[in-house]
Amino acid sequence: MIRHIVMWNVRGDTPAEKARGIAQLQRSFEGLRGRIPGLLHLEIGVDVSRVDYACDVVLYSEFESQAALDAYGTHPEHLRVKDEVAELRIARHQVDYVVP
Numbered sequence: 045m046i047r048h049i050v051m052w053n054v055r056g057d058t059p060a061e062k063a064r065g066i067a068q069l070q071r072s073f074e075g076l077r078g079r080i081p082g083l084l085h086l087e088i089g090v091d092v093s094r095v096d097y098a099c100d101v102v103l104y105s106e107f108e109s110q111a112a113l114d115a116y117g118t119h120p121e122h123l124r125v126k127d128e129v130a131e132l133r134i135a136r137h138q139v140d141y142v143v144p
Contacts, residue, residue: 045084045143046107048116051099053135062100065132066090069101072125079121082112099137106143113140 054069056062070088077086085106091098107113116122 046110046113047139047141047143048103048105048107048113049139050103051137052101052103052129052133054100054132055134066101069129069132072128073103076121076125080116080119082108083116084108099135110142 052069054062054065056065070090073086073088076083083105085104087104089102089104091100091102107116
């Protein structure tokens with residue numbers, strides 16, 4: 045199994061703008077559930093710590109294999125979501141790792 049974790053900081057000049065961006069990001073990624081072969085689990089979390097070094101949103105997902113994660117990267121539904129949220133983020137961090 046492969047865990048795929050992505051964290052974003054979201055664009056927004058006001059707390060309301062940032063909240064709208066976070067909500068859009070959540071909706072977009074949650075819409076992928078059940079649409080991607082090999083995607084076993086998908087969870088979106090929103091930071092509540094508000095510390096200055098925290099990211100705003102995290103995507104935690106699990107794939108049955110590296111091949112499934114690779115296919116996700118080019119899947120049309122994932123590419124659609126990437127386009128939807130591209131302008132919402134100001135920073136993105138990613139970690140993929142194998143779960144024994």
